[in-house]
Amino acid sequence: MVTNIQFKNLDDISYKEAGIFENTRFEKIHNIVFDDSNCGSKIVAKEIADLIREKQSKNKKCVLGLATGSSPIRVYDELVRMHKEEGLSFKNVVTFNLDEYFPMSEDNEQSYHYFMHDHLFNHIDILKENIHIPKGDIDSDKILDFCIDYEKKIKDYGGLDFQLLGIGRTGHIGFNEPGSHSKSRTRLITLDHVTRTDAAFSFLGLDNVPKRAITMGIGTIKEAKRIVLLAWGENKASTIKETIEGEISSHVPATYLQGHNNTTFVLDKGAASLLTQYHTPWLVGPCDWNENLTRQAIVWLCKLTSKSILKLTDKDYNDNGMESLLAQEGSAYYLNIKNFNILQNTITGWPGGKPNADDSRRPERALPERKRVIIFSPHPDDDVISMGGTFDRLVEQGHDVHIAYQTSGNIAVSNYEAMKFAEVGLELDSKNKLFKSIVDFAHNNLTSELNTPELLKIKGIIRQKESLAATRYIGIPDDHVHFLNLPFYETGKIKKNVLSQPDIDLMVDIISRIKPHQIYAAGDLADPHGTHRVCLNALFKALEAIKHKEFMKDCWVWLYRGAWHEWGIHEIDMAVPMSPDQVARKRRAIFFHQSQKDNVMFQGDDAREFWVRAEERNKETATKYRALGMADYEAMEAFKRHFY
Structure with missing residues (x-):
């Protein structure tokens, strides 16, 4: 008998009790699903x-x-x-x-x-x-x-x-x-x-x-x-x-x-x-048809039938395990219109809210018209790779935008790249001992990627200056660009330290100083590097520490994703469309991160450069919206609101 369960904490269930749960007709191996990997790990350790x-x-x-x-x-x-x-x-x-x-x-x-x-x-x-x-x-x-x-x-x-x-x-x-x-x-x-x-x-x-x-x-x-x-x-x-x-x-x-x-x-x-x-539970048994599950099912059905939302019929629903949803809503006609409008209302060209507009069906509030915004970027290029178009739009529309780079990203700069900059420095100052030591060490360790404190310093500076070049291009004043250098990351090695209170304190400090109306952060929980996950946990712990403060009552958190994954259409709470010109501006902003453009050290199994991945991902999101019957945009960046 194959069984499966889902639970949130260690008090819910033990392995010994797992067998009382109903099996599914699809699964051939017993599995237990946790909201949090920490809880799963603890029960295995037990x-x-x-x-x-x-x-x-x-x-x-x-x-x-x-x-x-x-x-x-x-x-x-x-x-x-x-x-x-x-x-x-x-x-x-x-x-x-x-x-x-x-x-x-x-x-x-x-x-x-x-x-x-x-x-x-x-x-x-x-x-x-x-x-x-x-x-x-x-x-x-x-x-x-x-x-x-x-x-x-x-x-x-x-x-x-x-x-x-x-x-x-x-x-x-x-x-x-x-x-x-x-x-x-x-x-x-x-x-x-x-x-x-x-x-x-x-x-x-x-x-x-x-x-x-x-x-x-x-x-x-x-x-x-x-x-x-x-x-x-x-x-x-x-x-x-x-x-x-x-x-x-x-x-x-x-x-x-x-x-x-x-x-x-x-x-x-x-x-x-x-x-x-979990992906298509209506094929397994009875469902509790809430709004989120309904959106998920309709997006799936559109893809399965190659139809837009407004073209779905009663037969489409009945033939594909969704007869109970149809019975609950009455007819495909009303169900389609209702969910078309829900998805349509996620699209906005005003990510900071549209002034003097009815915001009851918009993703963001109209007031205050000029919002204070913090964009948290785990590495010094995730901001423009993941939300460069929205970043640009927020600045263009007059919001007070701050960018906070959570880590230095120094180990992602190759020794080849670092030696190049040090050699330029030596040309300008041939007696500079720092540059000479970097050149000598890097020259003898080009492929090993070993690091010294001096080498890590110049690598961190390279990424800082690339970031400033990109933010200046978008129109951010230098004093609105913050390099947090969270301590957990600064080991100079692949292995990082665990998240600790000094990391959280730095996050609390910048949020408390800026008092933002909007926070944008990377929601890549499946990030293959792990840094995105730790940086997001740092934000969540910071929010938990200061959520009682008065200014936090008016602070909304939006999660973006990077070059690795995108939110599913049914998960998106705000989709920001981009014109061809805006796509080109985003591309140019990414290009300022030259040390990460060619021969990236941590490429993953995708041979495309990060700007290509991001651009194609944004275009794919727009294509998916178009297939559902929405307007035809060049590209879209997607966000999910986080409630803390």
Whole structure:
């Protein structure tokens, strides 16, 4: 029996209770969906802790299969907390890690050996001899014997009691890439290009990512007595849907878990968003037809039938699982007009509100006519990439616009780029020791992307000056441009610090000083870098701290998305159209960020430059509105209002 649930916190339910919930006809793997990945991580950590304690009470070893990557980090954080605050001991725990890059030395910060010790082993009382991680630094001719021995050790301990997994966008578990056999064992494997691309950020570029890895096999994983797979964020949604609802296939190795009788997928809403019960719940069973779900269903139906809203018929609704909506509203005619008007009213050329206008059906208030605005930009180019047209419109319409760059973005500047600027400085001042030290270091480390404090300084300055060039072009005074340099980011490394009170204090300070009527912020919760998510959390915590202040009663928060994803049409609360000339102005503003224009260090798997991604995304949004029967615009930027 496949079951699934959705809940918001740890008090709602436990794994033991999950079976009382109704199954769906589409899903083949038990899954639990949380609003928040923190809660999901805590309940998984609790299950692991309970298992450890149960084994301790029987004087037995607890054999854990462990994963790396971003997904299990919060689980490990919680286990460390339980060890330090609740006395959870790991002395009876034996661990086997899934995989390791090859070749890779143990002391390399990118190694999974380093990762596991950094996030877990260095902070608990596990015995060193009980830790097993594939070795990435052994001779090639010894790999086969090592893999055979790794399998034997697992069997000698009686097999894995619990296996923790993440999932890659290729559907890999461990490093079992598409094509892996269901009975495969620990072995050396060649990594898929998509997998290497996803890892490129951590390695400061695709060229630095190893092409091979040692991984446990599918057969090894499936022999675990219990399997829990974690997936967070919208970037995992399509893979999760294919894994849970698709057919078993070697092209998506995670689908092999459909044949395991004790597997649970622990997801957040983003990762679960394409599952049928959430994406199109009217195909699963009865629905509570609120306004948001109705909009979602009608947009879906228009796409399915290739019709605009006003052309949908009673038959279209009845034939596609929406007969209860039709019965509730009476007829397609009235339902269509009502929802056409709702979507039409999200479109406005006045993102700051239109003066002297009836604002009852507009996204923004008419008053005050001149609003104070803060645009928060996680990196020093997200403002113009994500909302450059709206940014330009706000300035043009006379609003008091401030831009706040939350991080320096310094590590995204290549050593090649930094050396170029330092060389210019040396031409102007040949005796400058700072420029000379930068040139000397960068010249000897062009491909490694190692950083020194001096190198990080010039990289930060490069991004600041590029930002000022763009904001001046749009018409923002320099004293309205703020570089916050939130401390969590300023490590000079890929790995960042956790969000802390000094970060939140900086956010509180600028909001309190400007007292904005509008705040714009990046809502990319599936951001592959993670920085967008942390920056948004910093804003949310700041808002929580000051929401009681009088000026906050008149402050609205609008969330934009970047070059990675866009809001679904049914989610959009404000769509700002752009003319061809405005699209061109946005493009020119992006071009001022020259260090990020060509050969971007953290490109992701999309080979297009960021300005191309943004432009095509904006044009696609306009095309979707047009297909629904709205006006024909060149492009649109989309926003969702956040209520705090």
